[in-house]
Amino acid sequence: MKEIIIKNSDEDVRLDKYLRRLLPQAAGGFLYKMLRKKNITLNGGKAKGNEKLKTGDNIRLYFSDETYEKLRGDGVSEEEWTRLEKAGGDIRVLYEDDDIIAVNKPAGLLTQKAHIEDISLNEKLCARLIGQGALTKEGYARFKPSAMNRLDRGTSGIVLCAKTPLGARRLSSAIAEGKVYKEYRCIVYGHFAKSGSIEAYIKKDEKNNTVEVFDSFEEGLTRIETIFEIVGEYENFTELKAVLVTGKSHQIRAQLSHLGNPVVLDRKYGTRSDSQHYFLYPGQLLHAYRVKLWDGTEIVAKCPDIFEKLKRGEIWRPGLPEA
Numbered sequence: 602m603k604e605i606i607i608k609n610s611d612e613d614v615r616l617d618k619y620l621r622r623l624l625p626q627a628a629g630g631f632l633y634k635m636l637r638k639k640n641i642t643l644n645g646g647k648a649k650g651n652e653k654l655k656t657g658d659n660i661r662l663y664f665s666d667e668t669y670e671k672l673r674g675d676g677v678s679e680e681e682w683t684r685l686e687k688a689g690g691d692i693r694v695l696y697e698d699d700d701i702i703a704v705n706k707p708a709g710l711l712t713q714k715a716h717i718e719d720i721s722l723n724e725k726l727c728a729r730l731i732g733q734g735a736l737t738k739e740g741y742a743r744f745k746p747s748a749m750n751r752l753d754r755g756t757s758g759i760v761l762c763a764k765t766p767l768g769a770r771r772l773s774s775a776i777a778e779g780k781v782y783k784e785y786r787c788i789v790y791g792h793f794a795k796s797g798s799i800e801a802y803i804k805k806d807e808k809n810n811t812v813e814v815f816d817s818f819e820e821g822l823t824r825i826e827t828i829f830e831i832v833g834e835y836e837n838f839t840e841l842k843a844v845l846v847t848g849k850s851h852q853i854r855a856q857l858s859h860l861g862n863p864v865v866l867d868r869k870y871g872t873r874s875d876s877q878h879y880f881l882y883p884g885q886l887l888h889a890y891r892v893k894l895w896d897g898t899e900i901v902a903k904c905p906d907i908f909e910k911l912k913r914g915e916i917w918r919p920g921l922p923e924a
Contacts, residue, residue, distance in 0.1 A: 603669050607658040610700060610765030616643060616660075617650035622743050622766075624672040640664070677742050685741070688720050690729025695759065696900045700768030702726070703892065704748075705902040708757040708884025712748045723747045726762050735764070749773060750783075753851070755868070758785070758889025759902045775895045782893035785843040785853060786832065786904055788886040788911060789862040790872065793831055793839040800826045801856055803849060811869060812851050814859035825852050835912055838865065842890075853887060865911065881916060882907050 611619060620632050620641065635641045636650050640663045643652060662669060696703040704722065706712065711721035726746055730736035736746065748760045749772040761781070763769035775781050802822035803812045815822055826846035833840040839862065843853050851870070857863055858870035866875055867885040886908060892900045910916050 688724035688728035755884025780895040
């Protein structure tokens, strides 16, 4: 018999969902059969599976050790676990509680890996939790801590991550309901004369992972809206605050390029004249600067040093973008 006491991080999870996560090798029909036969009980009694779990609830599984291990499965190879342990937990933490952690991602680091050998922010987050003893191999098999909002590889700034299932539910729900305020800072070429809320429409090119921006609606296009505000004006550049009203892939970068003010060092939507300066920085000058959570918590990440150096003219003094 196995006995499990529910922790706060699993509060409000349905029993059947928790069991599927606990025993990934078990078929759904089998789990419901075990519930009916009271081979799986909740707080000593019969359960249907639709009950919402509470902290301190007691789940008992009347299985042999062999059956339990077979149904649980490991789900994590030694190779994967070793790779996580060695990923390095060198992340810049801006905010942390029992379930959520906010990290300042540097430009050049993937939020989530594209290939099995990649080391992304997700791997570094797990490595940090492993080093703290907060994440075990068994726990990782049931739930993988990860980023809940994604930044492009070349974009720096705040990424909100879930350490627990409860954190994942809270963040995903709040983001979907528009309860998380996200503010970006960027430096663009030229004089920006379109402050305010700007709408446009986009079409995604999946093959090339780019979006094309249009001023008016056509069938097949998706509406986007961004609020832009001028923060500072310089000889050849403008610093902007950008607040997402909608949140689509490459929204800020593509929209600014369409307006004739591409983000400096944007390899995808920028200018040919930038190419000679790409070695200076592993991304574009777009930074997720401030986040406000649903409970009023504000998180701020200082812009990378290159922002100030560019504004002071210490790096290069290029002309306006090529037509």
